[in-house]
Amino acid sequence: MAGLCNALEVRDLSFAYPGTDGGETDWVLRHVGLAVPEGAFCLLVGPTGCGKTTLLRLAKPELAPVGRREGSISLFGEPLDRIAADPRESARTVGYVFQSPEGQIVCDSVWREMAFGLESLCVPRDTMRRRVAETCDFLGMGPWFRRECSELSGGQRQVLALASVLAMRPRLLLLDEPTSMLDPVAERNFASLLFRVNRELGVTVVVATHDPRPLVDYADMAVSMEGGALREVSPDALRDEPDLAEGPLPAVTLGATQVQASDAWFRYGRDDDWVLRGLDLSVSGGETRAIVGGNGSGKTTLLSLVAGVGRPQRGRVRNWLRGSQVLLPQNPKALLSQQSVLEELMEWSRNVGYGRDEAVDALDKMGMGEELLPRHPYDLSGGQQQLLAYAKLALAHPALMLLDEPTKGLDLAARRSLARALREERGRGTTVLLSTHDLAFVRAVADSVTLLFDGQEACTQATGEYFAQSWL
Template sequence: MALAIEASDLGFSYPDGTRVLEAVDWTVEEGAFQLLVGATGSGKTTLLRQAVFAVAPVGERTGRLHVFGADPASRLPREAAQTAGCVFQDPASHIVCDTVERELAFGLQNLGVEPSLMRRRLAEVAHFFGIEPWLHRATAELSGGQQQVLALAACLALRPRIVLLDEPTAQLDPVAEKNFLHGLFRVNRELGVTVVVATHAPDVMADYATDAVALEGGRASRVPLDAFRPRLLRGSGARAAAPAGVGAGLAVDVRDAWVRFGKTSPWVLRGLDAAVPRGSHTALLGGNGSGKTTLLKAIAQVMRPERGSVKNALAKGQAFLPQDPRLLFMCDSTIEELQEWQRACGYGDAAVDAMLKRCGLESRVAVHPYDLSGGERQKLALAKLLLTKPSLLLLDEPTKGLDGASKAEVAGLIEEARAAGATVVSATHDLAFAHLCATQVALLFDGQVAAAEAPESFFCDNVFYRPLDDAFARCWRARHGAADVRARAEKGDAPGGEG
């Protein structure tokens, strides 16, 4: 079988001396659908970028890398664009045009494709991905998931031989995720395009893949796909005890809220009613574009309803984690980010050091936030907010881009904040996170809350929203199992103890 990618003894170091890849031997067969797995910060994004010279990171590369028989650096721009395409973690970073149609055409225009052929390519990809209804919409109004679909469609309009994707489903709802993967599967099988996906969610992709490679310690190794075969999550699992005062009044009360982006834009929230009890964790679920982020912004008073009311009793102590964590970064290093609000919020160096250790960022203190991996940026942004000890946490996709162990750490931090009295509202597509960590699940549909229930009743016999027993769920159980053993030991009633 011919090889799409062949790397031997491949190494890479960033300018600051950080060694990410170490003697990597990696092959991708032409026509394969390969999964690339590994912990947050293991170098998956760095490895993918080596195969596309236009986006290769600055640093020192050693060893040998060929994509379809040639070093990526040796190809002219037109040939390179038609050889390898990429879709990375932050879809907004791909988008340069103001409308969906112009974004789809942008790459073709740069290659000098004649107008009639360009129009045909646009029609093909728009129909293939079902994005014709938003063809004339402003890209700034798209949800994160819609931006992800647009980024893939624009990439495939160039007809590359291989597509490299970094966490492509992290911002997609469960139904959109299935549709996206099915479309990617068709691209792979029917069009013969080789696909490589770096992911922390191999469980949902295993049935589409042909093989898998794990990156650990800077080296690559084959892993069997059977290790990722999906199983449904059963039961409620370990759940945080309710803090004192939970349910004692409402933290957020939304009544008949009508919200849209502009006077001529369609309504996003249409007479929405919602109630968030103090001390609770409400997880907002719903399709891409259903209004989850808009509701968070309305609660945060970033967007105002044109009709109705949004009452936020904890507005003075709120903290907002946006979908793009880079919006919170203003400093030149990880440590400076965590120290930025020290004087205003009154926390000391010891708290910063403890948070760095808790988030596994001790070795990254001097690194610019933009040079961190997507998962590391996510953890840094949340850590920065938690140091302020907020009374209301508004979180937009808090677990995206994280491996199972890192998700468990982040979920633990959120749980501890709630145990200390914070109220949490999270918008998420991570069903296992919502199932195991939330106290209430609210499903948004047609601009309203279609259901608001306890996780156990919401997920029971649900046809479309079915959480998987993934790496996060297993880490979460292990974490709480160990905590239960310690608690019993402290009380003297652990197995073999007194009592």
Template sequence: MDTNELAPEHAVAILANDYSFSYPNCSPVLSGLSWEVPEGSFQLMIGTTGSGKSTLLRCLQPALSPAGTQTGLLRVWDQVRSAACRGEFDPCVGFVSQSPDNQLVCDSVWHELAFGLENQGIDQHTMRKRVAEVAHFFGIESWFNKRTDQLSGGQKQLLCLAAVMALRPRLMVLDEPTAQLDPVAEKNFLHALFRINRELGVTVVVATHNPEAMVDYATSAVCLSDGKLGPVDLESLRAGVSPVESLRRHVVKDGPVHVRARDISISYPNTSTLVLDRCSLSVQAGSLHALVGGNGCGKTTLLKALAGVLKPRLGQVDNSALAHQAYLPQNPKSLFVCDSVAEELKEWQNACGYTDEDWLAWADRFNLLSRLELHPFDLSGGEQQQLALAKLLLTQPTLLLLDEPTKGLDAQAASNVAEAVLAYIEAGNTAVVATHDMTFVQLLADRVTLLFNGQDALTQTPDEFFADTIFYEPKDNLFAQMMEHVSYANKWAKTYK
């Protein structure tokens, strides 16, 4: 579809000409960039992890614009973005981030919908009207009075979108909005975004590492590389049709149990509502066991129970590797305590006995050598994920507990993570992975447990699980295609010998 057909001639939502941006004391992230987004477009933005997508999107909303030096022209509607307007809020630009927990600020759904309107000084009559409108449009009425900490991940992300839409923006900017959503929640969220674009005429720009899920909604696509944007053919972003085959050479079918949960029950903090209700799990030594299910089904809670972070109200967890385990939480920032990437990788060197060559090798494998002097919080989300995994693998654990290890990663970064985990498992170690990435599950898992209604609904091999499901399916995407060429004599294997 020609995006110029979506709006009157010459109506431009975003215009950039020779625009450059650099963080203090750093090389330019964006360099001589040109960009034009016609009003009414639904544009996808792709690019490798750390290419600057988040930086560019944040520059569109002055309230979120990062500190740094900018040159050239960047205009949103008729407003030029400059250092002088940094920190000011532009209600014409809505922004939705990857993590809803980082964006939600109120303890109840109705208050979250009204919060932005209150800050803008909207009168009570108009506020009530707008809250009622967006609650109805997004189907929020049934959970309108709930606490935000009781919502699923999909509901939280939809609430973020609805709260921004209550401000009636003309441009909606989203940074990896579906990275933490299960396949069903992802489809529901994208349908809501599609309606905003087509029915309400809001211009949409989405940065994503999962373009194949959004191709049918988009009108155009661009790729950010080397600080510049270039057009991308939408058809080239579609997933392939070839079946995704397992990469495991020796699938673990039987063997000793490494970690086990027996009829455990765990409730939400300060409530009697159970997240897990008599849930059981047995993980065999030397296997990769995947936990799947909808947002809010209890995957993270079960992972924390296995790690000993949460204590069940009822039931028992037996973990023979408790003293030799490593746990990667959903937010990798919680592992960072140092002022540079290099210091993070060296933090446990004395306690675990690895060498300078070891941590430098991991930095090289995850393409972090050029980032060693940066503060970990200055990395992109994908780079933070890889840094956290490298830091844990340096400790040589025998049990690895991973919560969404490929979220927010481009295909190359995801394949780097998957290759590292594959070599780790093939060396005889054990992993439990909570994930929404069905391609990762099919490629690497020995067993899949589906969680539903607080319980383990079933446990099967990936082939058995994917043979009879219509919502959970591996995709022949760029990540899967890259993994087809994995060699077992690869750069990771020697790490675990």
């Protein structure tokens, strides 16, 4: 290890986002100090909105947020400002993988995506071909190298996002919640790929995550961020399984069937494989139903058909609550269009009939304070955007909530807040249909569970019965 320097060194770093009035809001980072040795695998943990994403983005010049910054950042002994002056040097030094691959993938096919960044840096064609070939071979992408990006599973999209960054051969790799949208199998596979990147290629890896358990076995250091400051923790202290339940679900009387799928078949293109294959489903009024299954099993497609976004090519999907429904998509930015958090919450106030106090209360139930009200929604962390989108939808007082991966990017405290909010909705008689990989969350909120496999209903059972018979 002699002669190695710190891959990432942060000294007395403070940062504040600009407020809507032109001044600075409260400091997000306060006198942060961090030293990640070259070759390390570092986990960055902490509650939702604590500043993990902000810290990572500040270390990638092209993604650094606008605001007031004090202190210094250096990469491999070089000041960040010097590296930022040369895009090629920046790409060779530090790579960044986003929480959602949809926010990173820009091309229609895998091979074009792999070449896009290299072409932008004017890498010679022969060099480009070799880098793409070596990266795809290392990550096992050969079988789907010629496929369209739209045909990839969630796990494959995340691997593609990683590969397109690795093709530029960065020495430092920053990843923001890279496994939050993956099922447990894809999550473990991606974690093992990161370990190989770290150990076999010598790339320093820093991962910001709300759920470090899949990565703990590979990490040799961990730091926790709270209140805008960092402290070192042992990776072994991050292994505990969370408990989200606050006692058993109270008994409720379910109503008549409100959502029903009968022999539903759906595919996105005429020549594509069927996503849903004769799916049958029935959800009662006032029921909270969890839809589980691996990436590509049809969970998101089912929610879109229930919402009326698409129609099955064969069979039928009926929704008797469509006139009073909300849909939380996997990407909460699809719902965020205003210039501040307060404007976002108040967007539907005139039509629905609620005031500022109710909007602030909805935000408070998600564990977020009034200091965020003037902040632009895109300056929030991914987890905070998720909570804001849910709070905005809840203010509409819908009869049906359709939630696609609602705990994506949320830490334990935020997941508990969301679980508590859904239990309150259940008490009010709201029908909830949610898709998720978060089985602990399912235990805490769901009356029943439907397992999808190969586009079909593999089983539907009461939650307790489902987990009692499951061996996973």
